[in-house]
Amino acid sequence: MYAIVGGGLAGFTTYATLRHAGIEAAEIAVFDNDPDPVARWRPRVAAIRQTEMRSESDGHCSARSFPGLAVREARRRRTVGPLLRSVCDRYRPSVVEFLDHVEELRARTSWDASFQPFEISRVAAVPGGFELDGRGVFQHVVLATGHPGLALPHGVLGDRRAVHAYEPHDYTGSVAIVGAGMAAATEWRNALASGANVVSIRRREPLRRPLNVERQFFAKRGLRMFHGAEPNWRAELLTSFSAPSYPPGRAWDEPIERATAEGRFRVASDWRETEQVICATGFKRGYREDQLLRRLVDDHGLDTVERWVVLEPDAGVGRLCDASRTLAIAGVAAQWAYPAADTLAGMKYVARRFLARSRRCRTR
Numbered sequence: 611m612y613a614i615v616g617g618g619l620a621g622f623t624t625y626a627t628l629r630h631a632g633i634e635a636a637e638i639a640v641f642d643n644d645p646d647p648v649a650r651w652r653p654r655v656a657a658i659r660q661t662e663m664r665s666e667s668d669g670h671c672s673a674r675s676f677p678g679l680a681v682r683e684a685r686r687r688r689t690v691g692p693l694l695r696s697v698c699d700r701y702r703p704s705v706v707e708f709l710d711h712v713e714e715l716r717a718r719t720s721w722d723a724s725f726q727p728f729e730i731s732r733v734a735a736v737p738g739g740f741e742l743d744g745r746g747v748f749q750h751v752v753l754a755t756g757h758p759g760l761a762l763p764h765g766v767l768g769d770r771r772a773v774h775a776y777e778p779h780d781y782t783g784s785v786a787i788v789g790a791g792m793a794a795a796t797e798w799r800n801a802l803a804s805g806a807n808v809v810s811i812r813r814r815e816p817l818r819r820p821l822n823v824e825r826q827f828f829a830k831r832g833l834r835m836f837h838g839a840e841p842n843w844r845a846e847l848l849t850s851f852s853a854p855s856y857p858p859g860r861a862w863d864e865p866i867e868r869a870t871a872e873g874r875f876r877v878a879s880d881w882r883e884t885e886q887v888i889c890a891t892g893f894k895r896g897y898r899e900d901q902l903l904r905r906l907v908d909d910h911g912l913d914t915v916e917r918w919v920v921l922e923p924d925a926g927v928g929r930l931c932d933a934s935r936t937l938a939i940a941g942v943a944a945q946w947a948y949p950a951a952d953t954l955a956g957m958k959y960v961a962r963r964f965l966a967r968s969r970r971c972r973t974r
């Protein structure tokens with residue numbers, strides 16, 4: 611039996627991969643509070659008014675990379691436009707296209723038949739598998755619990771003007787936006803478009819790069835180098851990927867330049883004078899912020915480096931996997947295996963390796 615703890619996009623992608631490989635819905639249990647795989651993702655995307663995916667055509671949850679969302683859209687709209695843009699690396703699927711794909715795949719894979727409404731608070735390694743909180747023993751388990759909550763700067767606690775960028779909000783006439791990454795850059799544009807005056811609060815200047823994680827670490831060669839490197843260097847590299855950044859390009863720069871010239875955008879060091887404070891400050895970080903992962907590490911004495919659980923290149927928890935059972939981590943907590951683990955590409959990477967590893971185990 612397989613278990614997936616956490617039914618967000620990473621759990622869902624793993625599920626689609628297992629189902630595609632012929633594993634029956636009855637052989638998989640998915641544990642979460644909410645059966646909707648985008649229950650957490652959708653409101654965050656809606657809050658920052660994101661209409662296009664950050665990922666490209668292959669940023670989807672199906673087991674195979676091809677056909678991707680460009681083919682799906684081309685078929686649906688009976689036009690080759692998305693395919694041509696995809697070939698030139700200029701295709702970004704719409705959020706609506708992606709959500710439709712999730713809905714379709716959810717029905718096609720019988721996801722709801724495997725779903726069990728339950729939050730798992732402890733994973734215990736037992737002979738031949740893992741005991742999940744009295745829900746049974748599962749031979750192969752993937753933990754896909756996502757980000758462990760939204761991060762807020764200390765200074766805004768108790769401030770009624772403050773809202774996190776990933777929570778629903780409108781814009782008042784004068785808005786401070788804390789942070790300098792992709793969500794902050796999106797919010798500068800949103801607030802300016804609504805007519806607000808914007809104050810950008812930042813600790814350091816954002817980097818301008820197309821992706822947080824360098825492209826080489828999505829590919830085999832870069833990953834081999836990463837996996838073979840010394841642990842402190844790996845931790846340093848992962849830390850550098852979390853520095854605030856957003857893509858280069860006129861589409862990002864023009865609204866800011868125009869608003870700066872009009873006196874409607876400025877960088878400042880505090881938010882005392884604004885009516886609203888939007889915290890584009892991302893998520894809490896590290897396994898210790900996630901109760902399930904923290905207990906797993908403490909109960910089983912797992913190796914860690916700084917905020918990361920040490921994983922094998924295939925995202926397996928080495929100390930707890932053997933010839934009879936598999937335990938893997940997916941989503942952001944799998945960065946030790948795949949630096950871009952919190953992307954759909956990273957979810958597929960882990961899902962495929964989890965499947966392969968489980969198949970190498972002897973059957974019970």
Ligand SMILES: Cc1cc2nc3c(=O)[nH]c(=O)nc-3n(C[C@H](O)[C@H](O)[C@H](O)COP(=O)(O)OP(=O)(O)OC[C@H]3O[C@@H](n4cnc5c(N)ncnc54)[C@H](O)[C@@H]3O)c2cc1C
Pocket residue numbers: 615616617618619620621641642643644647649650651654655658660662663664665669728729730731754755756757902940941942952953954955
């Ligand atoms: C605004 C935004 C836009 C993004 N856009 C893109 C994009 O375009 N392309 C891309 O590739 N990536 C994108 N990402 C990154 C990534 O796809 C998302 O972060 C995604 O939500 C991660 O999925 P997840 O399953 O790891 O986490 P989540 O979606 O947060 O799901 C985790 C699930 O685990 C459950 N859970 C937690 N603990 C337990 C427990 N103990 N027991 C049972 N269940 C538990 C939670 O209830 C939740 O449903 C985006 C992220 C954000 C925030």
